[in-house]
Amino acid sequence: MIRRGKGVGCMWYPIGFTVAANPSAATVKVNEDGTATLLTGTVETGQGSLTVLAQIAAEELGVSTDDIHVVSADTDTTPMDTGAIASRTTYVTGNAIKLAAENAKKILFEVAAPLLDVQPNQLEAVDRKIQVQYFPQRCLPIADVALQAQFVMGRPPIGSASYNPPTVGMDPETGQGKPFSTYVYATQCAEVEVDDETGEVDVIYMSAAHDCGTAINPMLVEGQIEGGISMGIGFALQEEMLFDDKGRQLNPNLTNYIMPTSLDMPEIDVDIVENFDPTGPFGAKGVGEPTAVPTAAAICNAIFDAVGVRITSLPATAEKVLRAIKEKNNSEQKFIPAAE
Amino acid sequence: MKPFDFIQPTTIDAAILALAEHNPNVRILNGGTDYLVELKHAAQSPGVVVDVSRLQDLRGIEIIDAGLRIGAGTTHTEIMADPLVKEYVPAMIDAAHTVGAVQTRNLGTLGGNLVTCVPSMDSGPTLLALDAKVIILGSKGTRQSSLTDFFIGPRRTSLEPDELLLEIIIPKENLGKPASFIKFGLRKGQALALVNAASALWVEGNKFKDVRIALGAVAPVVMRATKAEALLEGRVISEDLVQEAAKIAVGEAKPIDDFRASKEYRNDLIEVGTRRTLQAALTASNIKN
Amino acid sequence: MVDEVKVAEKTEKLESLRKIDDNLRLPSVPERIAFPKEIGVSAARMQTPAVGQRATRPDGRMHGLGQTKYIDDMFFPGMIHAKIKRAGIAHAKIKSIDVSEAEKMPGVMATLIGSEIPVNSFGPSLQDQPLLADDVVRHAGDGVAAVAAVTEQQALDALDKIKIEYEELPNVFDPVEAMKENAYKIHNNESNVYATKTIMKGDVEKGFADSNFIFERTFTTQMVEHVPMEPHASIGQWDANGRVTLHSSLGRITLGRADIARTLELPINRVRVIATIVGGNFGGKNEITTEPIIALLSKKTGRPVKCVFTREDEFISSTTRHPFVMEYKTGMSKEGKIMARKVRLICDGGAYCSWSETTLGKACILSAGPYNIENLHVDAYAVYTTKTMTGAMRGFGAPQVCFAYESHMDDMAAELGIEPLEIRLQNAFNEGSASPTGQVLEAVVVRDSLEMATERFGWKEWQR
C-alpha cells in the first residue's frame, strides 16, 4: 500500500571560511566606450558565478550585465581569489568586485564632476549615465566620461580592491567567537509516497524557501536550489560508497553508485526569502551549499510521517525503510495484550 | 580497449562462416551496450569480433506459423514501438521499457540481452513466462532451444562460440495470454533489477490455467517458480491463493546477498513481485474478457 | 529471406561516400565550427539596474553549442597521456616499486614514482597526503606510480606491468574503533584523532536538570561522492624557462598554484594554472590531485601531458563526503522549548586530513540547528581510517548534522504531541539571537523561511 507523508527540514549555514582568512581580490577596467572588463581569480564551476559577478560590477558602474566581460581563472592574469568554495563567491568575491568597481567609478566621477559642474560625491552612475543625484537631467553618458578620462585626462578608469570577511577567532576551550561574517537560512518541505510492502520511497513534491540576501540573479538562485535538492535526494535515499572487507570500493561506477536521474526528481517549488544583508554586495549573501543541506532531513521526516519509522542511518534505502517498517510492526504486535 | 580484428559480414551465412573460421577466438558484437563495456575492462583481446549489427535479417517482428518471431537483433526500442508486440505480448513492452535508458534501448537488442545472460536481465522473465523458444544457427545447422535450456549460468548460455542466436519465438498458443512484468531497482531511471518478475496465465471459468511465473535476479539464471505455478494450476482464483503462491515462490528462489540488497530484502521483493504480477495478469485477463 | 536490394543499396552508398571523400582526403579540411553568426542577447542581460535580473549566461550558450572547452577537449601538439596506478590495497607498507617493465612497454615515454617528487606531500590544513604514496599506502585508491605514454591505452597497459611489493598493515575502517587507544595508528601519531572541536555555552547539566523530558538518539550518515559529470583532468606543459603551465579542472587556482609550487619546489611565479570552466565541482575539485605529477612527467618527456581520471579514479581517489556518527541528547520543557543539548560528533576523516578540519568546525557550530539553545555542549572529532579520503563537499558537514538535528526535532515533537512546524517556530533564532559561538545574528529569517516553505507546500491544508 502507498502511504503519503509530509516532512520539514530547516537549516542555517554560514558564508565563507571558519575564522580563517579567505580573501578575494578583483580588478575592474572601464573601457573608453563605457563597457568594462572584470578580472577575477575565481573559477566558474557551473553555478553561474561569472554572470552574478558581472551583474555586481554592472550594478556598481550603472551599466548592464552585458556591458561587462569577465576574465577569470588564470593565475597569470587574474588576481588572488580563495576560489569556488564555502558558498563564498557572491559574498566575498562579489564584495571585492563591488569595491573595485567603486574605485574605477571614483575616477569617472572625478573626471565627470567638473564637466557637470558639481562635486564628485554628488554623482551617481545609473542607466549607463553619470548623473547628478536628485537632478538626473544633468548627466553624461558613461562612455563619454570614460573616453574623456582615458584620452583627455590621462586617467584610465581602473579600480582594484580586495575583501576578506571580518571574523573573530574562536576560544579553543569553549568555541566562543565570531567564526563567520554572515549566515543564510532555509527551509525545505517534502511530500513522499512510501510503498509499505517494498519500502520504496518516492519523493513527489518539494517546496524550498531559501534566504540568500538579495538574489543577484533569481534564475540562477533557483537553479542552485533545484540542483541542491537533487543532491540532497541522493544523499537521503540512494547514494553510498560501499567497500568490501579489504577496503576496496564495491561500486566505483555510475551503474552501481546510485544517483538521481530525471525520473527520480519531484516537482519543486522554489521561493526566495526576501532579505538584505548590509555587509554583502547589494545585500547579497550566498546560496550554493545550503541548498543541499535540509533535503535529507525533510525527506526522512516525511517518511516518519508516512509510515511512522525513524530512519537514523542514511541513505534511507528501500531495504532499510522496509526493515524499519517490519520491526515497527513486530514490536507493535508484541505490545498487544493477550486478552484482546 | 585491447586491439582486435574486426569483421562486418553482410549476410548471416558470411557471419556463420566467420564464426566457424575463427572459433574459438571469436566473439559476436551487436548492440554492444553490454559487450563493449566488457571489452573495455577485459585484460585480454577477444581475438576476432564479428559485428552482426548490420544484418537486417536478424531484425524484425512478424507472425509466422509457430508464433511471433522476433529477430535477435531487434532493439528494445523497436520492440516497444511494434504493433504486433503491443497486441499479442504487451508485457514485453513493459520489460523492454525498463532496460537502461533510451540510449541503451536504441542500441541494445533482445538477443543481446538473452545472450549476455546476466541474472538481472529484463527480457528474460517475460519471455520465460511465455515459454519463448530461441532459434540458433551454427555451422552444423539450425537448432531450437527452450530458454530454460538456453540459460546455463551467470553470463553463460548454451550458445557455442560458432553459433549465432537468430530469433526468439513466442509460441502461437501464448499470443494474447494475459501477462505482466514488474521490476524493482534502486532508482526509477536506468536501474538494474534487484528482483524482476513476470507472470502469465489463462483464466478458465474462475480457475487458473497454464500459470507461468518467472523470476529474475534471484538465482544464477532467470528461473520459473514451478511450485508456485503448480499450487495455482486449476484452482479457483482467490487473493489468498495468490498470496500463498507468492510465498511459495520465495522458497523456490535462491537470491544472493550483495551490496545492492540483502537476500532477505530480495525475498520480500520476490513475494511482492510475484503477487503483483499475478494480480496484474488477472486484471489484464478481466479487461480482455 | 535475404533482402538483396537493401544490401546492394548500402554498398553503393558506401562506395559513393568513399569516392566523394577521396577528394577531401589529401588537404585536411578544418572542421566547421557551427554557431550562429548573430544571436541576440536576452533583454535581462541588457537591463539596468543589473542586480535582480534573470540575466542569461554567456558561458551557458557556449555549453549548449558544445563550444566550451573543458580540459579533456584540449589537444596540444605532441601531447601524450598519463595514467595513475592505484594501490588496490587499503593499508600497506610499500617495500619496493619496480617500473622497469612498464618503461619497456610500447609507447611509454616516462614513469614517475613518489620518491621522485621534490616535496611529496600536500593538504589544505595538514600536509599529510602524498601525491604518489612512496612509503605507506593508506587507502585503496592511493596512487603509487604514474605512466606517460603516447596513447591512453598504452599507458593503461603499462600500469599492469608495474610491480609493487607490499607488506599489509592492519586496516581500520570504523571511525569509532579508530578512536580507541589500542587502534592501529595510521599516521604514526599518538592517536588517529587528528582534529577536535568543542563548543560550550551555558550550563548543559543544569539545562538537563531543568528539562521535563530528555531525548537521546544516535544518527549516522554514509560516504558520498561528488560525481561531477566532468572527471578531474589536467594538462601540464613544462617550458624552456622552467615554467610549468597547467590547464586544470581545479576550482581554486590561486591556492592550488601555491600547493603545486611547494611540491615542485618552484617559485610561485614559475607556475601558471588555467582553469577554464570546471565541469562540476561541489567541493571535489578544491584540491590538487595529479597536477605536480603531470608537470614532472612533462619535464621528463618535453611534451604536454594530459591526465584525465577514469570514472573509477574519480570514485576511489578523489575526496568524498564525510560519514558522521552523531550522538544527540536534548532536554525539552513540556511546552516544547529546547532547554539543553549535548552533541558528540565523530567524523570519519578517511586516510588523509584534506578539508576535514574545516568540515568538523562547521559541523560543530551548526549541529545545534537554527534554534535558540542556552545550554549547549558539542564535542567533535575527526579520525583517520584506511578508507578513501574525505574532504570538502557541498555543505561541509552541514547536511549530516541537519539530518540529525531535524530528525531529532520531529522525534521530540511527536513525543510531546507538538506539530513539527510549531516546535520549530517556537525555538527558531530571532533577530539578535546569539549563535552557539555567542555571535549576535542579524538579518535572521528562519521563521520567514519556515512560513514561506510550508505555505507554498500547503502544509496546514495538506491531507494524507
Next chain:
Amino acid sequence: MTDIALIVNGENKTVSVPPETTLLKMLRENLNYTGSKLGCDVGDCGACTVLVDGLAVNACLILAAQAEGKEVLTIEGLSTLEKYHPIQKAFEDVAALQCGFCGPGMIMATKALIDQDQDLTKQEIKDALSGNLCRCTGYTKIIEGVVDAYQEITGKKIPATKPRVA
C-alpha cells in the same frame, strides 16, 4: 586500421582508425568534434549522446566501424551559421545548463525526442532524459528548457501537471 566512411553533421567523412575505436573517440580525436563528452565511458551518464540515423545513442558504446555509412549528428551540427537551434536557445534562456558538461548529451537526447513528433507529457520527457545524468541542475530547468523547445518547435502544449492542494 579500418577506413570508415560516414556522414557527420551533414558532411561526408572518411576516417582511418583502429577497429577498437569508439565512435566517441573518433568524433573527438579524429574529427575534433569535442562537443560530445566522455563522462563514464560505459554508457551510464549519457554525456556522449549523439544521433545515429536519428536515434540517440551513447557514442562510447558504439564502435566507429558500426557507424559506417550512417548519418551521425553531434551537438556541433545542430545550429547553423544562420540559425540558432530552438533547443539550444531554450536551454540558454532558462539557464538549463550549469557546468554544462551534460549539456550536449542532454540537448541531443532532447532533439531525438522532439524529432519523434509525438504528443509529449512531462513524464515522457523525464523518461527520455533518464539516460543523461546531471549533477548540477536537478534536471528541473533542463526539463523546463525541453518543454519550451518542444512547444516552440511543434506548436503543441505540454499538458499541465495537476495543481497541488488548493
